[in-house]
Amino acid sequence: MGKKVKEEKKAPPDDVFDAILVESRQAGTVVLMLSSPEEDVQSKACEAIYKFVEKCDENKKMLLDLGAGEALLKLMQSEDRIVRRNACMAIGVMTAHSDVRKFIRKNEEAIPTMITLLAPEEDTVVHEFSALSLSYLATEFSSKAVIIENNGIEPLVKCLNSHDPDVQKNSIEALAQLLLDYQARGVIRDADGLAPMLELLKSEFAIIQKLSLLALDRASQDAENRAALRELEAMSRLIDFVAHPEWNDLHVMAVMVLSNLLEDPESLEVIKETGGLKRLVALITDQVPPDEEPKSGGGAKGEKKAGSRAAKKSAKGGKKEESEKEEPPPGEAIIPTLPDVKMCAAKAIARSAKNAENRKILHEQEAEKMLIHLLSHESTDVQTAAAMAIGIMAENLLSKDSVREWEGIQPLIKLCSSDNGDVKEAATLALANLTTSNSGNCQEVSNYGGIEALIHLLADPRDEALANAACILTNVATEEVIRSEAQGKGVVTALLGPLKTKNSNTNVQAKVSLAVAAFVCDADSRSEFRNASGVEHLVELLHSGNDEVRRNASWALAVCAVDEPTATEICKLGGMDTLQEIQVSGTRRNPFAEVALQRLLDSNLSAKYALTGHLSSTNLIENGFYDAGQIRPNTKFLPIEDYCGLPLNDKRAILFVNAKADPVTQVSNSQTDVDTKQDTSKTSVSGKSSRTGRDSKANDNYRGKRRMSAIPDVAENGGGERSSSAARSARGKSKSQKEKEEKQREEELQAQLQREAENISQTENQPVQPPTDSNLLKYVEEVTERIMPLPSVKEQVTALAQYVADKMGGPIEKGQLTHFSWELPISQVKFELKCNVVPIGKIKAGIHIHRALLFKALADRIAVCCTLTRGEYNRAWNEVMLPDTDDTPGAPKFPPKAYIVDLIHEPGKLMKSDSPEAVQYRKL
Incomplete structure (x- = not known):
């Protein structure tokens, strides 16, 4: 195998700048890099800024002052996906600062750009931070309006279906803020946003569930949204949510959404048909519904989600809590509901019960049972909410009886003695509504000793509790037995x-x-x-x-x-x-x-006659009545004692009715009785005569006459007898004994004189007593004896009119009234009495006002119905109602007719009220 030849690298072109690595520790330098034409530099600068502003709020403000905000907004529109993403991340974090939000509001293209970045073709990270920016901006009204105007709700709704939980969280938070505006509630319904929000209740992240419930709570405040949620079976889902014990920290918010939904009668009908209301009541009262077995709290999916959440909590905090372990198997007791959930459920019932139709449905579902059960809860907030709900339910007549049958009155009475003011106020309000027009509940309040508690509440410092207690007492007072009991206490x-x-x-x-x-x-x-x-x-x-x-x-x-x-x-x-x-x-x-x-x-007929000038046939004049004349406007009506105390004047006499014997007559009668007794008993002549003498002289002292002459008489009568007896018994006594007896007699005389002086002083200090009228007493006796036995009312009226005229100076011919002297005799009576108050029986010459008053006073004593009316210029008249006198068999019967009784010209004559002669009688 041949030796490898090392490949030689080609040298870079001469016209290309060699790449360099730049390290910068100044934020200003990085901001300048945002303006670089190289996308790689822009991307790295945006990433550096994101990391920098994530540290603290001061960094966000610093970069804004360095001009990073405008550059980042431009880069959010870059054609490079990485640059757009990094710029969006940086601006999303910076939007948490209020100054940054203010800067964005001034930029007309900023919010539309963020909405555009929510398009489906963008990266998930772009969706996340664009939604984050919109959630921050939606906290302010002006930005909220711009988002709605630029159709920002629909893209946010589509983001709810994202598989990324951060996108879901930021989107639902932005929607929850937007739903504070009533316009957004209709837009989100049109964008089909309610269903995705309900789906988020199944999320394994508590924050997403919480924000979803918050958004649903605000969306369900719109009636059309509530109708849409009913179609989506939202109530069943929410009840299932409440039945899940792992989500008990969010049950309060779920019940608040249910509270909004239950406001509509249609929702109650739906929940009634599906049995959801009984499930909710059973969950709130920690009981198992009678028609179903205990549920594990949400099915297999619920267990999976609960296990997922528990695993995450365990990873962060170590061991799982007891409530986060496996759910109880069927047949075991369910986990008790939190007090806040019970309170919110009671408030939900109360809110729904404000509608009459809802109250009827809730009563059919026995909602009162749940509320009565909650009255015994240890939480005062739960007790208050339950009592308030019972008070609202009590506006339904059948609910009043149901509360009594289910023994709800006794716990309410106990709560009236609570140390918590809110509890007392709610309990008393419930009892006030329960006892209104319901005798059975009133009796229950008395049976359970509620009267004492209510009377005690009348001294409560809390005004509303006091007012409610007074209202309950008013209601129970309709029962005579309970009223007597309360009066006795x-x-x-x-x-x-x-x-x-x-x-x-x-x-x-x-x-x-x-x-x-x-x-x-x-x-x-x-x-x-x-x-x-x-x-x-x-x-x-x-x-x-x-x-x-x-x-x-x-x-x-x-x-x-x-x-x-x-x-x-x-x-x-x-x-x-x-x-x-x-x-x-x-x-x-x-x-x-x-x-x-x-x-x-x-x-107070005296005041009525003075103010109105008329007494009806049912107003019976009794002793103490007086005619003070017509009271002028802004003039105070005085009692008779004040008129008696006024000095004598030349004004119109006060006519007084007081059919009682004079004190002088009473004394003379008692004197006659004593003289009679003296004739039959000679042994007590001297003692009784001396006492009679003292009594007669005491009467003289009472009237202010012979005041000084009374004392010597007493001294003469008492002292003379004692001195004569002493002279006979002192013949064999020494001089010292005589002096001692004389001194003793002088001391007794001084003590007697002092007692007489005290009696005189007490008499002078007593209030002025109105005069009596023995003449009127005789008139009453004569009328009762002579006129009352007459067979017909007409005969009685005629005879009484003639009697009154005879006592008041006899008939007066027409046209001769001005020549009839009546002022002088009345003035003489006033002078004799030394008083402006004149008893009606002492007037011997009177005209219309005197005769009409005497006729009314005597007629009332013998049950003859008549009126008394005052006219002008000393005119007054009596009107009687008399039936038809034709007693012929088969003759038509007519209603009684009104007649004016003539007491002046032809005493006893009856004139029809509408006749010319009656009109002339009433006028001058």
Whole structure:
């Protein structure tokens, strides 16, 4: 074999530059290399920049300042595949910096170039980093709009089908950011992007599954997207996902997507037909569905994927966790669901139940059972979500009964005593809805001791819990037995707390006012409420700027005003004036205030007559009524004690009805009784006469007359007797004993004088008492004896009119009314009484206003129905309703007709209300 001859290398051409290796440690030098015409140099420079900017954010900003951004964007359009790839990698990493994104937004060709690089013919690495750049840019609204305008969603959707997980991750992340814009939700549906997103749920990478669920959550907020997802059987896939225990860290997001889907009744129908809802309920409650065996969590594929993920976690962190081992075989208990998943599931039920049709379907699927089961969970967040869902489900009438049948009331009552404020608020809201118009649930609340817990909550610092407790108490108050129980446990006093604390929360004020109206409905509770100054706070709430607060406060006052003492208290506190202002106002007026004012006036007829000038036949005048005249606008209506305390004046007399015997008459009657007893018992003459003398002189002292003369009489009567007896017994006594007895008598006299002075002082300090009317008392007795037995109402009216006219000066001829003297006699009565208040029985000469008032007062005593109406110029009249008097058999019967009773000219004459003579009677 011959010797090999060494081949000689050819020398390079003379016109070719020899290749050199360049080492650079300056970023600026590498940036300059980006402008080289050689593609190999551009490629290596891009690769060097990629490695440099991947280290930290400061490097990204440095290269941007050196002008690398513009050069890289140009190289992304290079014809050389390697240059495009390396430039795309560099710019993709640099886009994480906000200044770089700002620079790219200013370049109109940057985003369209990145979208172009998502074409199928490009390398996978180009797809990866182009999608990465778009995911960063999609975080800002302006860039998001540019991506959508340049049809960037469709290429991203196609990248979801890539076999490279990095491409999938960056693409789904970009889509998730874009779906925050409602326009993108319709575009992604048109691009058939929903199906690839569902497929990514099977990915073996948790980050891809998470981003896919995030994108689905945002896409499913659109109704048309939800319809498309139903066609893709998304709900079954999501439930299968939740059933996979290896993916429990993503179950919350899966349930959130289900929550969006369950918002539509169509979705609930689908999940109901497929049995998916029962599966979901069983998974959330950690139970096995009764119609199927326990599943391993996702089938063979699920096991493979779970094993793959577990293997990767094991490679990174060593041993596998217990939950990452083999799934339980059929027949064993399934792995408990995480609390966050339970909470989200309860919220999903609550969100879906806001629709009436959905509530019906959820009730048919026994969703209440799951929620009641979650009430006993140890997590307060789960308890809160479950209670809130029950509260929404309770808007369905059948659900209210179901919660009671499945014993859901008791755990809710227990949660009312929770230390967590959110739990208490949610539990009370659920009970408030459950007890609304449901007597069975109200009884359950009482049976489980809920009344005490609710009363305790009225002092809770959390406003919403307090308001809900007041609402529950209002609901249970519809049951008389429960209402009495709550009143016995001090609910009225407890309700005063929120009113007295000046709580500014209008919801609390409104609910507590309504609760007051529910419980202050009998005399004892009204008295308790009034004595505790509760009326004062209700009157203050009438000034609230909130419509609901004013309405509820008005209703509470309407309930309180049914008895006279409370009505009087409301008037003293200015409640009547405020209600009148509300009724005059065009914006604050409400029907509840009108009812309150009417009831207040019906309980205080004096105020009603003064304000309206009319009393109906059902308004019965009793002792204490007074006619103060027509009240002018902006004039306060005063109680009778204030009118009695005013100094004597020349104004119109206050007409007073008080059919009681005078104190002088009562004393004289008692004196007569004592004299009679003295005649029958001679042994007690001196003792009883001395006591009678003291009583008569005490009455003189009470009236302020002969005050100083009473004391000597007492001294004379008491001291004289004692001195005479002492003289007889002292004949054989020494001088010292006489002096001692004399001194003792003087001390007794001084003590007696001091007691008399104290009695006089107490009498002077007592409030002014309105005058009594013994004459009116006699009128009532005579009318009851003579007129009441008459056989017909017409005869009674006629006789009573004649009686009243006789007592008030007799008939007055027409045209002679101006000559009838009535002012002077009334002024004399005022002067005698030293008071502007004149009892109606003491008036012996009266005209329309006096006779009409006396007729009404006497008619009410003998059950003759009539009205009292005030006119102008001292006119007043009574109207009665009388039936047809034709008793002939077969004669037609007509409704009763209204008649005006003549008390002036022809007493007893009845005039039809619409007749000319009746009109003339009512006018001057």
